[in-house]
Amino acid sequence: MRKETLSLYAFDFSHQPTQLAMSMRLSRKFRKATGLHIPYKRPNDPAAETRHLYCANLPEHDSSQDWRSHPLFPVCSEFGEVETMFLVPYKPVAYVTFVDEGSARKACSFLRESGLSGKLVHVQYAEACEKRPGEPNPAIPCTSLSKDLVVEGLILKEDFLSPEESEDTLNQLDELEWESSLSRRVQHFGFTFDYATRRVNTLKTRAFPPFLLRIAQRALREKLLLFEPDQCTVNEYQPGQGIRSHVDTHSAFEDGILSVSLGSSVVMEFRSPDGLSKNVQLKPGSALSMQGESRYKWAHGISNRKSDLVDGKFVQRCRRVSMTFRKIKTSPCKCEFPEQCDSQLAPIPKPRTVQYTDGTELDPLTLLHHADGDKEPEIERRHVHEVYDTIASHFSETRYKPWPKVAAFLQGLPFGSIVADVGCGNGRYLACAKHIAVIALDRCKGLVEHATEKAVLHHLSTPARRLNAIEELLRLVKVGGRVLIYAWAKEQGSESRFHFSNSDEMVPWSLPTTDGKDNVHVQRYCHLYVEDELPRLCEGISYASVERSYWDCSNWCVELIKVKERNE
Ligand SMILES: O=C(O)CCC(=O)C(=O)O
Numbered sequence: 001m002r003k004e005t006l007s008l009y010a011f012d013f014s015h016q017p018t019q020l021a022m023s024m025r026l027s028r029k030f031r032k033a034t035g036l037h038i039p040y041k042r043p044n045d046p047a048a049e050t051r052h053l054y055c056a057n058l059p060e061h062d063s064s065q066d067w068r069s070h071p072l073f074p075v076c077s078e079f080g081e082v083e084t085m086f087l088v089p090y091k092p093v094a095y096v097t098f099v100d101e102g103s104a105r106k107a108c109s110f111l112r113e114s115g116l117s118g119k120l121v122h123v124q125y126a127e128a129c130e131k132r133p134g135e136p137n138p139a140i141p142c143t144s145l146s147k148d149l150v151v152e153g154l155i156l157k158e159d160f161l162s163p164e165e166s167e168d169t170l171n172q173l174d175e176l177e178w179e180s181s182l183s184r185r186v187q188h189f190g191f192t193f194d195y196a197t198r199r200v201n202t203l204k205t206r207a208f209p210p211f212l213l214r215i216a217q218r219a220l221r222e223k224l225l226l227f228e229p230d231q232c233t234v235n236e237y238q239p240g241q242g243i244r245s246h247v248d249t250h251s252a253f254e255d256g257i258l259s260v261s262l263g264s265s266v267v268m269e270f271r272s273p274d275g276l277s278k279n280v281q282l283k284p285g286s287a288l289s290m291q292g293e294s295r296y297k298w299a300h301g302i303s304n305r306k307s308d309l310v311d312g313k314f315v316q317r318c319r320r321v322s323m324t325f326r327k328i329k330t331s332p333c334k335c336e337f338p339e340q341c342d343s344q345l346a347p348i349p350k351p352r353t354v355q356y357t358d359g360t361e362l363d364p365l366t367l368l369h370h371a372d373g374d375k376e377p378e379i380e381r382r383h384v385h386e387v388y389d390t391i392a393s394h395f396s397e398t399r400y401k402p403w404p405k406v407a408a409f410l411q412g413l414p415f416g417s418i419v420a421d422v423g424c425g426n427g428r429y430l431a432c433a434k435h436i437a438v439i440a441l442d443r444c445k446g447l448v449e450h451a452t453e454k455a456v457l458h459h460l461s462t463p464a465r466r467l468n469a470i471e472e473l474l475r476l477v478k479v480g481g482r483v484l485i486y487a488w489a490k491e492q493g494s495e496s497r498f499h500f501s502n503s504d505e506m507v508p509w510s511l512p513t514t515d516g517k518d519n520v521h522v523q524r525y526c527h528l529y530v531e532d533e534l535p536r537l538c539e540g541i542s543y544a545s546v547e548r549s550y551w552d553c554s555n556w557c558v559e560l561i562k563v564k565e566r567n568e
């Protein structure tokens with residue numbers, strides 16, 4: 001019974017379900033077993049001839065070997081330039097990408113007729129397909145050796161702790177209390193680092209225990225740390241858990257950040273703003289020191305997956321515990337990388353007045369006081385709706401990553417839930433959770449079980465309109481349904497480019513022009529929420545209760561539950 005009801009609403013949001021990989025079973029099973037995605041798929045049109053060939057029934061190979069040493073390479077090269085080959089691990093299968101379709105066609109006919117080394121080869125055309133987020137990219141080199149690190153300022157000391165010391169340290173950490181407010185368990189020593197704001201909380205302190213002090217002293221002697229650390233964060237990662245790509249806040253910490261690994265090995269990914277990627281395997285007992293360019297310019301992160309690809313082989317992850325040692329910074333950062341530096345970010349100009357097309361010129365915030373009754377306030381019409389119409393496509397290009405806590409909210413909803421995403425923008429949350437149906441609000445009156453609202457409430461210019469919007473969201477959900485609301489915070493995190501002094505501000509948006517001339521700046525009206533403002537606004541709503549209220553990604557957020565019908 002339950003199943004039947006669910007199947008009505010459980011939409012599959014994976015785009016193009018027909019586009020499975022070349023050998024569908026191979027690809028699915030392979031991905032399940034290894035976590036690695038084959039970067040090719042069967043062409044949409046079965047008759048299409050592409051520049052990629054799928055070749056099966058090949059002689060056995062070692063997928064970590066250089067593809068140029070595979071016997072298929074010289075044969076294919078006879079017909080044109082081979083751009084790359086992908087040797088599928090554990091399978092006698094390879095994909096060959098030529099620079100042009102003509103060469104692929106010739107090689108395809110030859111291989112179909114003559115095979116390889118006297119053996120029949122099964123050949124089909126394939127299409128290249130994007131790697132999915134979180135899957136290892138076999139094209140990014142991964143090293144576990146210090147000598148191969150090519151990121152300036154990155155130092156890897158493989159046997160920093162002996163296996164006995166590593167085990168002993170892990171046991172000592174496990175005897176202490178873990179905090180579990182994040183998705184990962186953490187411990188803080190010295191000052192506390194707040195992962196939400198990515199800033200240090202200088203009030204909370206907990207002394208370094210002697211075993212951590214000893215490790216810190218050794219790192220200092222070995223120049224893996226440049227300053228005596230006064231902050232250490234211990235992170236626990238279960239298989240499948242990671243940390244999103246980030247540059248440790250420049251203004252929060254001095255140069256020289258040290259990560260010591262315990263338990264399992266993991267691959268840490270480094271990305272430079274110039275588009276370069278490098279992967280580093282961190283083995284248990286190793287110490288990775290980020291100094292200079294690697295600390296200030298490169299972002300580092302760990303993908304949420306269960307195994308990593310190292311030298312073409314899969315390494316399963318187990319529980320990993322890392323100790324990150326840092327020295328907090330008390331003055332603005334003056335590094336050589338201003339584009340990555342929160343202390344040196346240039347603010348977008350904020351003119352006092354705006355010249356409107358009808359010739360009038362005024363300070364837009366003066367419009368705020370002319371809001372009258374039910375009519376759409378002038379400030380929202382000119383500085384929210386008209387502005388978003390102008391910037392829509394550029395805005396959408398810059399908003400593509402789902403925020404983890406919003407995604408977690410969606411993922412935590414019961415199977416088959418129906419969700420209204422109010423203010424869904426370019427729909428970046430549509431594919432976050434496949435077990436729920438995310439539908440347009442106005443088409444599903446009365447059907448919606450839960451609602452999320454992001455980036456709408458902070459554009460409403462009066463308290464009455466804000467309350468109305470929240471009540472409207474609650475009207476849409478059933479009793480027991482949840483409403484998640486995000487609204488911009490006056491207290492911005494360190495990664496934010498904005499600094500707000502007032503609760504109502506004009507926030508510029510810089511729009512690139514198509515003719516390459518100077519960017520145009522448009523002004524968006526925003527009401528910035530202070531701590532507790534959202535829950536206080538909701539307090540007067542008798543038919544809903546505030547389940548949670550928190551700060552995330554420079555927004556204040558509330559999660560409400562509708563406890564009864566409005567008029568009950
Ligand atoms: O777990 C690690 O090795 C790194 C942690 C990290 O990058 C951080 O806490 O900023």
Ligand SMILES: [Fe+2]
Pocket residue numbers: 246247248300
């Ligand atoms: Fe970090």
